[in-house]
Amino acid sequence: MAATINDVARVAGVSISTVSYALSGKRPIGEKTRQRIESAILELQYQPNAGARALAGRRTYILAVTEPLRPDTYTPAHMAFVLAAATAARAYDYDVLLLTQDEATGGLHRVTSSRLVDGVIVLDVLAEDERAELVRSLDVPAALVGIPADTDGLVCVDLDFEAAARLAVDRLADGGHRVVGLLGHPPSVYARGSNFPLRFREAFVTHAAERDLEVRLGAPERTIAGVREAVAEILGPDRDLTGLVMHCEDTIQMRTLDVLCAAGLRVPQDVSVISAASTFDTSTFAPPLDVIPLIPAESCSRAVELTIAQITGTVEPRVELIPPTYVDRGSTAPRRP
Amino acid sequence: MAATINDVARVAGVSISTVSYALSGKRPIGEKTRQRIESAILELQYQPNAGARALAGRRTYILAVTEPLRPDTYTPAHMAFVLAAATAARAYDYDVLLLTQDEATGGLHRVTSSRLVDGVIVLDVLAEDERAELVRSLDVPAALVGIPADTDGLVCVDLDFEAAARLAVDRLADGGHRVVGLLGHPPSVYARGSNFPLRFREAFVTHAAERDLEVRLGAPERTIAGVREAVAEILGPDRDLTGLVMHCEDTIQMRTLDVLCAAGLRVPQDVSVISAASTFDTSTFAPPLDVIPLIPAESCSRAVELTIAQITGTVEPRVELIPPTYVDRGSTAPRRP
DNA sequence: GACCGTCGTCGAAGCGCTTCGACGACACTG
DNA sequence: CAGTGTCGTCGAAGCGCTTCGACGACGGTC
Numbered sequence: 001m002a003a004t005i006n007d008v009a010r011v012a013g014v015s016i017s018t019v020s021y022a023l024s025g026k027r028p029i030g031e032k033t034r035q036r037i038e039s040a041i042l043e044l045q046y047q048p049n050a051g052a053r054a055l056a057g058r059r060t061y062i063l064a065v066t067e068p069l070r071p072d073t074y075t076p077a078h079m080a081f082v083l084a085a086a087t088a089a090r091a092y093d094y095d096v097l098l099l100t101q102d103e104a105t106g107g108l109h110r111v112t113s114s115r116l117v118d119g120v121i122v123l124d125v126l127a128e129d130e131r132a133e134l135v136r137s138l139d140v141p142a143a144l145v146g147i148p149a150d151t152d153g154l155v156c157v158d159l160d161f162e163a164a165a166r167l168a169v170d171r172l173a174d175g176g177h178r179v180v181g182l183l184g185h186p187p188s189v190y191a192r193g194s195n196f197p198l199r200f201r202e203a204f205v206t207h208a209a210e211r212d213l214e215v216r217l218g219a220p221e222r223t224i225a226g227v228r229e230a231v232a233e234i235l236g237p238d239r240d241l242t243g244l245v246m247h248c249e250d251t252i253q254m255r256t257l258d259v260l261c262a263a264g265l266r267v268p269q270d271v272s273v274i275s276a277a278s279t280f281d282t283s284t285f286a287p288p289l290d291v292i293p294l295i296p297a298e299s300c301s302r303a304v305e306l307t308i309a310q311i312t313g314t315v316e317p318r319v320e321l322i323p324p325t326y327v328d329r330g331s332t333a334p335r336r337p
Numbered sequence: 338m339a340a341t342i343n344d345v346a347r348v349a350g351v352s353i354s355t356v357s358y359a360l361s362g363k364r365p366i367g368e369k370t371r372q373r374i375e376s377a378i379l380e381l382q383y384q385p386n387a388g389a390r391a392l393a394g395r396r397t398y399i400l401a402v403t404e405p406l407r408p409d410t411y412t413p414a415h416m417a418f419v420l421a422a423a424t425a426a427r428a429y430d431y432d433v434l435l436l437t438q439d440e441a442t443g444g445l446h447r448v449t450s451s452r453l454v455d456g457v458i459v460l461d462v463l464a465e466d467e468r469a470e471l472v473r474s475l476d477v478p479a480a481l482v483g484i485p486a487d488t489d490g491l492v493c494v495d496l497d498f499e500a501a502a503r504l505a506v507d508r509l510a511d512g513g514h515r516v517v518g519l520l521g522h523p524p525s526v527y528a529r530g531s532n533f534p535l536r537f538r539e540a541f542v543t544h545a546a547e548r549d550l551e552v553r554l555g556a557p558e559r560t561i562a563g564v565r566e567a568v569a570e571i572l573g574p575d576r577d578l579t580g581l582v583m584h585c586e587d588t589i590q591m592r593t594l595d596v597l598c599a600a601g602l603r604v605p606q607d608v609s610v611i612s613a614a615s616t617f618d619t620s621t622f623a624p625p626l627d628v629i630p631l632i633p634a635e636s637c638s639r640a641v642e643l644t645i646a647q648i649t650g651t652v653e654p655r656v657e658l659i660p661p662t663y664v665d666r667g668s669t670a671p672r673r674p
Numbered sequence: 675g676a677c678c679g680t681c682g683t684c685g686a687a688g689c690g691c692t693t694c695g696a697c698g699a700c701a702c703t704g
Numbered sequence: 705c706a707g708t709g710t711c712g713t714c715g716a717a718g719c720g721c722t723t724c725g726a727c728g729a730c731g732g733t734c
Contacts, residue, residue: 002450004720015684020722027723030682050453051397052720054388055689062434062453069420076412083406086435095448097399098423098435111432113339116387116399224595224623251588258561286561341690352714357692364693367712389690392719678733687724694717703708 003044011040023048060118063089063307064097064111066131067123068104072188074249077279078124081145084296085121088304094118105130112140119307121145121300125156127193141310143303146195153317155310157303159277160321161196164292165203167324168245168274171290173211175272176335177243180208181216181234183256185248186226190219200247200277216241220252227255235263242335244273246289250280257285272332277324288329298322340381348377360385397455400426400644401434401448403468404460405441409525411586414616415461418482421633422458425641431455442467449477456644458482458637462493464530478647480640483532490654492647494639496614497658498533501629502540502582504661505611508627509580510548512609513672517545517580518553518571520593523563527556537584537614553578557589564592572600579672581610583626587617594622609669614661625666635659 009016014033021027022037029037040046054060065085067078086096097117099107108131111117118141122131125146132148144156172180182204184190185197201217208215220230235241246253253275260271267273267287275282275289279296282289299322309315346353351370358364359374366374377383391397402422404415423433434454436444445468448454455478459468462483469485481493509517519541521527522534538554545552557567572578583590590612597608604610604624612619612626616633619626636659646652 002452006720016721017685017723018683021683024722027683028681033682045450047447047450049392049720050448050451051388051391052689053722055386055392055691055719056721056723058689058722060388065435075416079412079416082435083437086437086440090440090444095444095453096435098402098419098433100420100423103423103427107427107432110384111387113382113384114387115339116432223621224591254561284560343690353691354693354715355713358713361692364713365711370712386690389719390692392689392721393691393693395692395719676734679731681728681730683728684726685724686726687722689722690719692717692719694715696714696716698711698713700711701709704706 002049003046004049005046007044008037008040008046011044012036054115058115059311060116061094062097062117063094063304064099064108064117064120065089065123066099066104066108066120069100070124070192072186072192073124073194077249080279080296081123081300084300085123085145085304088297088301089121091301092304092308094304094308096121105134108134109138112138118311119143121303121307125195127195127198141307143306143310145299145303147199147319148195151317151319155306155315155317156319157299157306158196158319158321159294159299160323161199161277162203163321164277164294164324165200165245166207167292167326168276169204169207169211169213171274171326171332172243172245172272173208173213175243175332177213177272178335179214179216179236179241180243180245181218181241183218183220183230183234183244183246183248183252185219186221187219196277197247204245204247213243220248222249222252224255227252228259231256231259231263235265239265242271243332244271245276246273247276247278250278253278253282253289254285257287257289268331268333269336272335274332283329287331289331290329291327292324293327339386340383341386342383344381345374345377345383348381349373391452395452396648397453398431399434399454400431400641401436401445401454401457402426402460403436403441403445403457406437407461407529409523409529410461410531414586417616417633418460418637421637422460422482422641425634425638426458428638429641429645431641431645442471445471446475449475455648456480458640458644462532464532464535478644480643480647482636482640484536484656485532488654488656492643492652492654493656494636494643495533495656495658496631496636497660498536498614499540500658501614501631501661502537503544504629504663505582505613506541506544506548506550508611508663508669509582509609510545510550512580512669514550514580514609515672516551516553516573516578517582518555518578520555520557520567520571520581520583520585520589522556522585523558524556533614534584541582541584550580557585559586559589561592564589565596568593568596568600572602576602579608580669581608582613583610584613584615587615590615590619590626591622594624594626605668605670606673609672611669620666624668626668627666628664629661630664 120142122144127149135142218230218234220226275291277294282291359366457479459481464486472479553571555567555571557563612628614631619628
């Protein structure tokens with residue numbers, strides 16, 4: 001059997017409460033006592049029993065991460081967030097319970113009301129998301145990565161997609177480009193109400209209008225043919241498009257570059273290209289792309305932070321938007337006269 | 338505060354042990370009592386406290402899933418296994434704690450010796466894998482999905498990659514093909530000692546020799562150029578290769594089809610193509626490919642089953658190989674004379 | 675020197691559940 | 705009808721931990 005706190009106390013010749021306080025640091029402990037306890041712990045390979053700790057301490061040190069991974073979502077990007085959340089949680093000594101697919105919603109109720117978890121990280125938030133409702137009504141420490149339509153009473157974190165869209169538009173507008181395109185996600189993604197593609201697209205269109213640009217939108221299917229078609233359409237019959245922003249999966253972006261190349265268009269001489277809100281590495285693309293990165297670790301570690309702050313104290317509901325940054329890799333250039 | 342078993346007992350007018358037995362079914366309960374208890378549970382929205390249950394019952398109903406997700410591994414395929422494990426676990430009323438990256442090894446010790454989890458599912462097993470050692474020495478209920486070099490004392494489950502390789506070889510050999518190629522993973526994957534690519538490749542080479550075939554191996558990098566080069570090499574200067582087996586990521590497979598098409602080679606008229614041990618859907622490829630599928634749900638649910646069997650009883654160490662199946666989609670044809 | 679505060683330690687009371695042993699109430703045996 | 709089971713229920717003893725209150729031993733104050 002595994003050693004218990006009783007064994008440690010006996011070996012160290014102190015009471016169990018002393019051991020507990022030595023471990024938690026909630027009361028001062030004499031130097032010599034502490035050392036005896038520490039060596040007893042080492043000797044016995046003592047690890048506190050998680051169940052007992054949860055029961056007595058009312059903390060499990062587990063966070064639920066809910067990520068539906070809906071059929072048409074793009075796994076790598078979403079998993080990057082799950083991983084980032086897991087890593088961030090470990091930095092605070094929390095473990096992560098994974099709730100996916102149907103459990104993403106159903107399991108949320110179960111794990112919170114059985115006090116299996118201390119808090120919840122909600123990923124891939126839709127504009128209308130059951131889980132947002134659930135979190136609100138359950139009144140459990142939680143942070144959403146993404147912004148639902150109704151943020152009332154919730155703690156949300158996300159990249160500032162609107163600002164990212166403006167940043168991309170400005171870059172092209174400042175370069176003198178007049179006709180710009182946005183290559184987005186497959187139509188089904190917009191239909192589902194996934195929030196960030198919509199937010200990005202709206203801000204893109206709005207700000208392009210403010211900057212007096214002509215805008216063309218594409219929502220290619222994932223197939224080669226789909227990309228080819230969308231690119232052809234966006235370029236226009238006269239191929240007068242000179243600025244292209246891509247806010248989509250890596251395969252689509254790579255294929256787009258292939259298609260541009262095949263069409264004899266050079267980047268950035270003929271077309272300036274920006275990869276926006278991408279979770280993957282665009283520096284290995286051919287050519288490497290300018291990017292406004294979406295860094296999972298950033299939003300997730302903030303979400304974990306805010307959740308833990310709610311567990312240990314109290315946090316005002318809020319929406320925190322992370323300002324975007326622009327990484328220049330030479331895939332944009334001023335428009336040639 | 339959440340309702341406890343005490344509240345339920347009070348409302349139902351019985352003792353707490355009766356409630357507990359009603360819940361677990363470990364002793365018979367009178368019909369009327371059971372109903373009173375059930376309605377009390379509904380009324381109070383009672384959910385047993387996970388920590389207390391773990392402490393008293395010595396079961397947490399949590400399984401650890403360890404998946405290192407090493408830098409060069411292909412996320413979608415690996416995550417498919419994580420998801421399958423989570424889903425399978427839920428079917429047995431177990432939740433899943435995710436251990437990735439550095440925690441995949443380090444966290445294993447922590448979560449088992451603190452009794453946070455009842456068992457462990459080990460994914461992406463290397464030929465030489467620390468986690469196999471750890472599981473052996475920890476003596477914790479566990480199942481590995483994949484086969485380490487030393488399986489002594491371990492419970493392992495996996496697709497029978499050797500049989501899959503033979504199946505692919507036989508299909509081509511029976512079709513009269515004499516020169517066959519295997520397009521595998523990037524070199525780094527083989528170098529790392531990931532076990533299934535190696536097992537597949539070895540069996541492929543061995544069995545092709547038995548069938549008197551000439552074998553060409555390719556291990557393309559993920560880039561377009563990498564694929565193009567590997568395909569050119571495998572086809573040979575005379576393009577005498579007529580059978581191709583792909584055991585690699587979906588992007589590489591798609592690109593290979595693009596490259597074949599660009600080279601004017603038709604599938605299956607000029608080249609017969611088989612996708613082997615693939616976790617993704619090859620029916621949407623152009624053309625749809627014959628496939629020997631690797632079904633994560635299959636190995637994972639068996640792994641979960643075997644782990645839970647170890648928790649509740651005892652299971653002999655073993656290696657269970659899942660027989661491969663062949664799905665015909667018309668991408669192979671007899672060799673033209 | 676009486677008084678106070680801090681430090682370091684202990685004992686004991688839970689936390690909410692499972693499970694063992696006990697026991698009354700029956701329904702069978704023979 | 706005494707003996708033997710099974711059924712349905714209860715009380716109580718933990719499971720291993722945290723935390724509260726208490727208390728002796730000091731060192732400082734006035």
